[in-house]
Amino acid sequence: MKNTMKNIAALFLIFVFSGSVVNAQGWTVPASAKKKQNPYEATSKNISSGKKIYNIQCKSCHGDPTMANMLPLAPVAPTDLGAQNFLIQSDGEIFYKVNKGQGAMPAFEKTISDEDKWMVIAFLRSFDKNKKVKQQVAEVKNPEVTDVKLELNVNEADKTMLAKLSGVTKKGKRVGLQGIEMSFLVKRSFGYLDVSGEDPYTNESGDVQIQFPKDLPGDREGQVNMLVKVTDDAFYGNLEEKRVVTLGVPTDPVNPLDERAMWGTRANAPIWIIVTFVGGVLAIWSVIFLVLFQMIKLPKLAKSKD
Amino acid sequence: MKEETSNNSRRKFLKSFGISVGAAGVVSSFSLIGAAKAAAKKPAEMVNLLTQDGQLVQVDKNQLRPTVNEPLDELQKRGREGIPGKSFVMVIDLSKCRNARKCMDACQNHHQLRADQHHINVLQMQDAEHTAPYFMPKPCQHCDNPPCTKVCPVDATFKRQDGIVLIDNERCIGCRFCIAACPYSARIFQWTEPKDAEKYKDLTYNIEANVPQKKGTVSKCLFSADRLREDKLPSCVSACPNGVYYFGDQNEDAVTNGTTGETVRFSKLIEENAGYTLMEELGTKPRVYYLPPKNRAFEFNGDLLNEENLH
Numbered sequence: 151m152k153n154t155m156k157n158i159a160a161l162f163l164i165f166v167f168s169g170s171v172v173n174a175q176g177w178t179v180p181a182s183a184k185k186k187q188n189p190y191e192a193t194s195k196n197i198s199s200g201k202k203i204y205n206i207q208c209k210s211c212h213g214d215p216t217m218a219n220m221l222p223l224a225p226v227a228p229t230d231l232g233a234q235n236f237l238i239q240s241d242g243e244i245f246y247k248v249n250k251g252q253g254a255m256p257a258f259e260k261t262i263s264d265e266d267k268w269m270v271i272a273f274l275r276s277f278d279k280n281k282k283v284k285q286q287v288a289e290v291k292n293p294e295v296t297d298v299k300l301e302l303n304v305n306e307a308d309k310t311m312l313a314k315l316s317g318v319t320k321k322g323k324r325v326g327l328q329g330i331e332m333s334f335l336v337k338r339s340f341g342y343l344d345v346s347g348e349d350p351y352t353n354e355s356g357d358v359q360i361q362f363p364k365d366l367p368g369d370r371e372g373q374v375n376m377l378v379k380v381t382d383d384a385f386y387g388n389l390e391e392k393r394v395v396t397l398g399v400p401t402d403p404v405n406p407l408d409e410r411a412m413w414g415t416r417a418n419a420p421i422w423i424i425v426t427f428v429g430g431v432l433a434i435w436s437v438i439f440l441v442l443f444q445m446i447k448l449p450k451l452a453k454s455k456d
Numbered sequence: 457m458k459e460e461t462s463n464n465s466r467r468k469f470l471k472s473f474g475i476s477v478g479a480a481g482v483v484s485s486f487s488l489i490g491a492a493k494a495a496a497k498k499p500a501e502m503v504n505l506l507t508q509d510g511q512l513v514q515v516d517k518n519q520l521r522p523t524v525n526e527p528l529d530e531l532q533k534r535g536r537e538g539i540p541g542k543s544f545v546m547v548i549d550l551s552k553c554r555n556a557r558k559c560m561d562a563c564q565n566h567h568q569l570r571a572d573q574h575h576i577n578v579l580q581m582q583d584a585e586h587t588a589p590y591f592m593p594k595p596c597q598h599c600d601n602p603p604c605t606k607v608c609p610v611d612a613t614f615k616r617q618d619g620i621v622l623i624d625n626e627r628c629i630g631c632r633f634c635i636a637a638c639p640y641s642a643r644i645f646q647w648t649e650p651k652d653a654e655k656y657k658d659l660t661y662n663i664e665a666n667v668p669q670k671k672g673t674v675s676k677c678l679f680s681a682d683r684l685r686e687d688k689l690p691s692c693v694s695a696c697p698n699g700v701y702y703f704g705d706q707n708e709d710a711v712t713n714g715t716t717g718e719t720v721r722f723s724k725l726i727e728e729n730a731g732y733t734l735m736e737e738l739g740t741k742p743r744v745y746y747l748p749p750k751n752r753a754f755e756f757n758g759d760l761l762n763e764e765n766l767h
């Protein structure tokens with residue numbers, strides 16, 4: 151009896167596992183989809199924006215590429231997307247799988263734009279040992295530097311910010327660092343609002359200038375908390391600068407309780423309600439008192455008539 | 457002479473009173489010590505607890521005490537006042553909802569609700585015979601012109617300066633006028649003892665979470681006002697796996713997505729996606745905005761109970 155039970159259990163387990171294996175491998179991609187090529191070049195810009203999207207959309211399950219720190223899901227754990235045996239696939243194959251999803255992998259066909267998906271693929275390709283050479287040609291080479299500094303210049307009149315990224319070369323000269331992406335973030339209640347704009351990359355002299363949105367509310371004085379940082383920690387570590395700037399539109403928060411309204415408490419009831427109510431109560435009581443006084447007068451009247 | 461006797465008797469009375477009280481004290485302290493000893497002797501039953509920094513520790517069950525909270529007065533006062541300078545709004549993107557119902561679970565956990573009680577409910581919608589069906593999560597709309605607070609006879613439900621509409625179940629008399637007044641059916645009534653009533657009975661009432669719930673009072677969505685105080689997103693918003701919810705401060709013109717953590721401009725989001733509010737013709741001025749179920753990320757499966765379809 152026991153044995154049969156064990157056998158059944160084992161059979162069941164085998165069945166479940168084989169099913170999941172079939173699931174993991176049975177990812178059929180049509181030949182036409184496989185042929186697609188990433189229309190975006192593997193420039194450092196595209197790769198870094200792909201990394202941003204990856205960190206928001208993919209990282210929570212797949213972990214960091216090549217680090218194999220994915221979420222340990224059962225029965226099929228998410229793939230390490232930086233692994234070489236994953237990157238064997240064509241761009242189109244990956245694109246198709248991201249679109250359609252399977253099992254625990256969601257379909258991103260409509261939740262992420264095509265452009266963003268290609269950026270992610272460009273980012274993943276940067277881990278591909280076979281194609282990496284090509285990408286490095288496109289990248290700007292900065293000299294090796296130490297003591298990297300981030301300086302901020304705020305122009306309150308035309309609401310612009312200038313960040314300067316520089317480092318000291320081996321020869322002891324301070325030079326600007328080129329082609330590095332910066333993030334300009336405004337602190338809000340539950341997160342940071344990115345105001346970096348389209349092209350937040352440092353130029354030859356290590357400068358990047360951004361236009362702060364003209365209509366973004368600040369506090370009463372128009373102050374906002376800014377966080378400026380090098381987007382990708384991989385270059386120079388976590389380099390950031392926090393600053394309170396007066397670039398927002400001064401905003402006085404309205405307290406809805408200041409207004410007299412029906413929905414408010416007794417303390418701020420509308421005047422007309424208070425007047426009508428108090429008037430009504432007074433009117434009724436005065437009628438009652440009037441009647442009472444008249445009744446008191448009755449016996450007196452009767453006497454005087456006698 | 458008379459005086460003396462009365463004095464005497466009073467003294468006598470006080471004496472005997474003192475002795476008996478003292479005795480009672482001794483007896484009770486004895487029994488306390490006894491109880492403590494008994495508790496100490498019992499084979500220690502250990503429970504696993506997660507500390508704040510994420511470590512799993514074992515603690516003797518006899519040493520567990522309910523956490524000491526702020527006193528009730530303080531909680532009530534700050535709960536009534538709200539958080540100055542804020543104006544909370546929620547945006548629900550219908551094109552991303554696939555009825556995962558994680559928001560509902562998180563909410564029911566947070567607010568001591570049974571599975572059939574909803575502060576937030578995901579509804580299957582079909583506007584007309586030939587229109588496409590879609591899923592719509594529906595919390596309290598935290599109206600800026602709330603019909604519910606107008607009808608409460610005891611000032612139990614009220615609006616605060618940050619826009620949130622709350623209920624004080626210490627005041628609520630269970631008349632249910634507010635349930636009748638709310639056009640969005642956002643309110644529920646506790647007909648029976650709430651779930652886990654035993655477990656929560658020693659907890660100080662927190663008006664911002666409406667916990668512990670009380671039989672015979674009304675409850676509804678609170679935008680997790682207690683979490684907002686700690687700069688955390690509401691339970692439902694952070695529990696959604698599909699990026700449906702945005703939540704933020706209208707005064708800052710920014711809302712944050714609970715799934716991706718991405719922060720966007722509130723006005724832009726509404727403008728670019730044709731955001732709308734529910735039944736605006738009623739003039740209730742909701743604080744919950746919806747983005748239309750256009751270009752949907754998931755197919756409508758219409759089958760609530762089929763788990764397969766939910767993942």
Ligand code: SF4
Pocket residue numbers: 595596597598599602603604605621637638639640641642643676740
């Ligand atoms: S949705 Fe209903 S309960 Fe919520 S504020 Fe509006 S009227 Fe009141």
Ligand code: SF4
Pocket residue numbers: 607608609610611612613623627628629630631632633634635673674
């Ligand atoms: S049920 Fe409670 S909150 Fe609602 S109107 Fe009556 S007393 Fe006010």
